Amino acid sequence: MPVSDIRIDKVVTSGTFSLDGGTWDVDNNVWVIGDDAECVVIDAAHDAAAINEAIAGRRLTHILCTHGHDDHIDAVGDLVGLHPKAQVLIHDADRMLWDREISQPPDGALADGQGIAVGSTELKVLHTPGHSPGACCFLLASEGVLFSGDTLFQGGPGATGRSFSDFDTIVDSIRERLLTLPPETVVHTGHGDDTSIGAEAPHLQEWIDRGE
Structure with missing residues (x-):
């Protein structure tokens, strides 16, 4: 059960994803x-104005990127323009994807096990490669919540049929880093x-049999 003063807002934004032509x-x-x-903010996608509305005048400390696909980072520049002191972090293994989209380097790199302060609590970085080499999830243990990016969805792993992705790697990441979390952990995708976690864990072998 939540024990902190943290609130979580969801903003759905629309745009495009481009890779491999x-x-x-x-x-x-x-x-x-x-x-x-x-x-x-986790994943500044498509519409900085809509994201800024949810920020609602608060101090934005970090923009955290679950991975470097363009649909998850294409509003970073505009959002930094509105919040120039915000620190933008992405895992170094996804810099090749970042550099295709954004000319400015990020402010720093995400590292497995890193803690990022959020009010009176913190997010823990879990490096979960597979969808991309630098894919990360963020665990907010105080709220019993995981932000999974494109690593885990309702119904299975994220896609691995494009460049820089690997099915066996994403399955290992989910098995070893995510399915070991408490089953009641809510997954925000x-x-x-x-x-x-409890809803998805029983289906691991089905995903393996299905393949990518």
């Missing part, structure tokens, strides 16, 4: 986590509906 229309979940004074 294809472009697709997508809706992204952007997560704004904080208290009444400050907050962080990068696209689509929420799920929980």
Whole structure:
């Protein structure tokens, strides 16, 4: 059960995702986590104005990138323009994706096990490669919540059929880093509906049998 003063706001933004010569229309979940004074954003996607509305005048301390696909970072520049003191962090293993989209380097690198302060609590970084080499999830243990980006969805792992992705790697990440969390952990995904660790864990072998 939640024990902190943190609130979680969800903003759904629309745009495109482009990789390997294809472009697709997508809706992204952007997560704004904080208290009444400050907050962080997970995945600045598509629409900085809509994200800024959810920030609602608070101090934005960090923009955290679950991975470097363009649909998850394409509003970073505009959002930093509105909040120039915000620190933008992404895992170094996804810099090749970042550099395709954004000319300015991020402010720092995410590291597995790193804690990022959010009000009176913190997010813990879990490096979960597979969807991309630098994919990360963020665990907000005080609220019993995981922000999974494109690593885990309702119904299975994120896609691994494009460049820089690997099915066996994402399965290992989910098995070893996510399914070991308490089953009641709510999973806030990068696209689509929420799920929980308990809802997804029984289906691991089905995903393996299905493959990518």
